[in-house]
Amino acid sequence: MARPRAARYEQARQDILHAAARLFAQRGYTAATMSEVARESGLSKATLYHYFGDKQSILEEIALTHVRRLQAVIQEQMPQRQPLANAAHPSGQPACSPEAAQLQLRRLLEGFMGAYTGAQHAHRVLAEDVKFLDPTAKRRVVGAQRQVVAAFAQALADVRPDLNPKLHTPLAMLLLGMINWTYLWLKPGKALTHPDLAPIVADLFLGGMPAVRVPKL
Amino acid sequence: MARPRAARYEQARQDILHAAARLFAQRGYTAATMSEVARESGLSKATLYHYFGDKQSILEEIALTHVRRLQAVIQEQMPQRQPLANAAHPSGQPACSPEAAQLQLRRLLEGFMGAYTGAQHAHRVLAEDVKFLDPTAKRRVVGAQRQVVAAFAQALADVRPDLNPKLHTPLAMLLLGMINWTYLWLKPGKALTHPDLAPIVADLFLGGMPAVRVPKL
DNA sequence: CCTACCGATCGGTAGG
DNA sequence: CCTACCGATCGGTAGG
Numbered sequence: 001m002a003r004p005r006a007a008r009y010e011q012a013r014q015d016i017l018h019a020a021a022r023l024f025a026q027r028g029y030t031a032a033t034m035s036e037v038a039r040e041s042g043l044s045k046a047t048l049y050h051y052f053g054d055k056q057s058i059l060e061e062i063a064l065t066h067v068r069r070l071q072a073v074i075q076e077q078m079p080q081r082q083p084l085a086n087a088a089h090p091s092g093q094p095a096c097s098p099e100a101a102q103l104q105l106r107r108l109l110e111g112f113m114g115a116y117t118g119a120q121h122a123h124r125v126l127a128e129d130v131k132f133l134d135p136t137a138k139r140r141v142v143g144a145q146r147q148v149v150a151a152f153a154q155a156l157a158d159v160r161p162d163l164n165p166k167l168h169t170p171l172a173m174l175l176l177g178m179i180n181w182t183y184l185w186l187k188p189g190k191a192l193t194h195p196d197l198a199p200i201v202a203d204l205f206l207g208g209m210p211a212v213r214v215p216k217l
Numbered sequence: 218m219a220r221p222r223a224a225r226y227e228q229a230r231q232d233i234l235h236a237a238a239r240l241f242a243q244r245g246y247t248a249a250t251m252s253e254v255a256r257e258s259g260l261s262k263a264t265l266y267h268y269f270g271d272k273q274s275i276l277e278e279i280a281l282t283h284v285r286r287l288q289a290v291i292q293e294q295m296p297q298r299q300p301l302a303n304a305a306h307p308s309g310q311p312a313c314s315p316e317a318a319q320l321q322l323r324r325l326l327e328g329f330m331g332a333y334t335g336a337q338h339a340h341r342v343l344a345e346d347v348k349f350l351d352p353t354a355k356r357r358v359v360g361a362q363r364q365v366v367a368a369f370a371q372a373l374a375d376v377r378p379d380l381n382p383k384l385h386t387p388l389a390m391l392l393l394g395m396i397n398w399t400y401l402w403l404k405p406g407k408a409l410t411h412p413d414l415a416p417i418v419a420d421l422f423l424g425g426m427p428a429v430r431v432p433k434l
Numbered sequence: 435c436c437t438a439c440c441g442a443t444c445g446g447t448a449g450g
Numbered sequence: 451c452c453t454a455c456c457g458a459t460c461g462g463t464a465g466g
Contacts (some may be wrong), residue, residue, distance in 0.1 A: 009438095028348065030247035034461060047439055052463080093281025110326050126402070161460065167417075170409055173402045174395045174418065181394025184344070192387055198337065200384075201391065204425035212417055251449065262450085264451055270450070444463070450456085 001039060013051050016041045017065070020058045025121035029059060030131040059129055060137040066122035067144040073111035074151040099157035103104040106202045108155055112179060123183045152176060159206065164214050171212070175205055225278035230268050230314035233258045234282070235338075237275045246276060246346040249351040276346055277354045284361040290328035291368045294321060318375035323419045326373055329396060330418075340400045369393060376423065381431050388429070392422055 019040035023032040034055055038045040052058045096104065116123055130141050152172035157165065178201055186194060236257035240249040251272055255262040269275045313321065333340060349356050369389035374382065395418055403411060 026348070028245065028247055028346075030245055030347070033459085036458095044440060045461090050460070051439065078448080118382045129245075131243070132248070134307030136275070169412070170417070171421075173398065174414075174421065177398025178391045179389065179394070181398055185390045195392075200387070200429055203422070203428045203430060204388075204391065206425070207428025208421035208423070210422045213420060250447090261452055263453085266450070267451080440466090442464085445461100447460075448458085 006035040009051075012041070012043065016043070016048065016051055016058065017062055021125055024062070027098070029125070029132050033092065040170050056133060058138070059125065060116055060133055060141070062122050063126045063130060063133070063141045064144070066119060067141060067148065069115045069119070071144060073108065073115055074148065074186065077107045078151060078155065079113050088133045096158055098159060098181040101155065102206055103141070105159060105206065106157050106199070109179070109202050110195070111199045112199050113198040116179070116182065117194045118182050118188070120186075120188065122178070127180060128181065149173065149176065155211070160209050160212075161207075167212070167214070171209070173203075178205075226268075227262070233260070233265065233268055233275065234279055238279045238338035238342055240278070241346055242274065244301070244343040247341070247348050259324065273354070274348060276342065277350055277358070278344045280347060280350070281356045281361070283336060283343050284358060284365065286332045287365050287420070288361060288381065289364065290325070290332050292428070294324045294328050295368060297339050305315050313375055315376060318372065319423055322372050322376060323416070323424065325369070326396070326419050327415045330415040333396070333399065334411045335405070337403075337405065340397070344397060344400065366393065368421065373426070377426050377429075380426075380429070384429075384431070388426070392418075395422075 016037065020032070020037045023036050023040060026032075027036075034048060035045050037058070038048045041048070052061075126141070126145075130138060133141060149169065149172055152175060153168040156171050156175070157163075163171075166188045179197070182194065182197065186192065186197070233254065237249070239254050240257060243249075244253075251265060252262050254275070255265045258265065269278075328428055343358070343362075344410070347355060350358060366386065369392060370385040373388050373392070374380075374385045378387075396414070399411065399414065403409065417427045
């Protein structure tokens with residue numbers, strides 16, 4: 001076996017991250033202790049500090065890894081959007097036909113639901129515990145989250161280019177609310193899974209968007 | 218002035234609850250300290266314990282008060298559902314016409330958005346901090362939340378009685394996800410308000426429900 | 435002299 | 451309603 005030491009090192013890191021994600025999600029970041037993380041990882045607390053400098057850097061890696069998974073889904077399903085880093089606002093001009101836009105949104109939702117499968121703890125941590133990061137780390141995570149929102153807003157703009165552009169981001173937030181809220185009620189091992197939900201959410205949102213009337217803003 | 222002492226007592230309690238809701242929401246329940254709550258309420262920490270037995274009972278009152286506000290909206294907009302306590306599952310037989318059902322859902326959403334206005338901190342606490350309650354208090358809060366979900370599931374069943382009943386609760390969760398997620402992005406003082414969102418969410422969901430295909434479960 | 439760890443305990447602070 | 455504290459436990463680190 002090549003590089004068994006590095007492999008063992010990486011395995012220990014993954015064990016810590018998995019245990020910490022579960023503990024942070026179930027008990028809350030502040031209430032979960034490093035002793036618990038150590039115990040659940042099968043390591044001593046002192047050994048924990050060999051792999052991570054402090055508690056917060058564990059939180060940062062959990063959040064960043066998850067949000068980067070979501071960014072990867074976007075890059076996969078919206079390859080034409082090159083300047084993801086500059087996508088602060090949807091650009092306005094549609095880049096594809098309404099039919100292609102609908103298919104793109106369906107694939108985006110399938111990709112997200114796939115990424116959420118088995119990542120419920122990381123997802124809850126991303127939603128609830130970003131406030132415990134220091135300003136620099138928080139900026140990194142929040143910046144990545146904003147790119148995800150901007151990509152969804154762009155995808156919705158492609159579906160309904162006629163809509164007031166001010167509504168694209170709020171609608172993206174409503175859509176993300178539907179799929180992100182699942183971490184509170186969709187439990188693994190039940191009949192209904194995240195992938196089951198993707199076509200339902202797509203039908204619901206694509207069917208509903210034509211009905212949205214433009215309010216006076 | 219009649220009963221100035223009781224009035225002052227109640228005012229102090231409300232000041233504490235408001236300060237605590239904001240601190241719990243912004244800093245997290247565990248990270249927020251009783252000293253901070255005292256300072257932000259304009260009281261000493263020792264005085265705090267004159268009004269509330271412990272930290273957790275403040276949390277319980279914030280969560281229960283908010284979820285009861287939501288139950289009140291339901292009682293107001295769905296008066297025909299007498300046995301709210303037994304509404305664990307939607308009953309199946311529609312109690313009103315599809316048109317009336319749509320109007321009912323719109324009014325329900327308007328009522329909820331009204332209840333969410335200015336209650337963002339309590340809402341976040343209800344979503345994130347219920348896990349810190351002891352089993353008895355948690356049961357009270359979670360039980361009330363389940364009744365809210367059941368009422369929405371019933372309202373959706375009235376709109377689409379033809380749909381597989383197993384989908385009513387998941388669809389209710391998706392709808393609640395859209396409106397509950399707002400506590401993370403809809404900030405007070407901006408152009409878009411919670412009441413603005415009610416008709417948009419109603420259009421979106423009522424427009425989308427006919428498009429949802431029944432999956433094989 | 436390095437790495438990968440352990441048992442024990444540090445300074446500081448929480449709820450009460 | 452305050453100052454002054456307590457038992458315990460936290461995140462992080464010492465020596466070996």
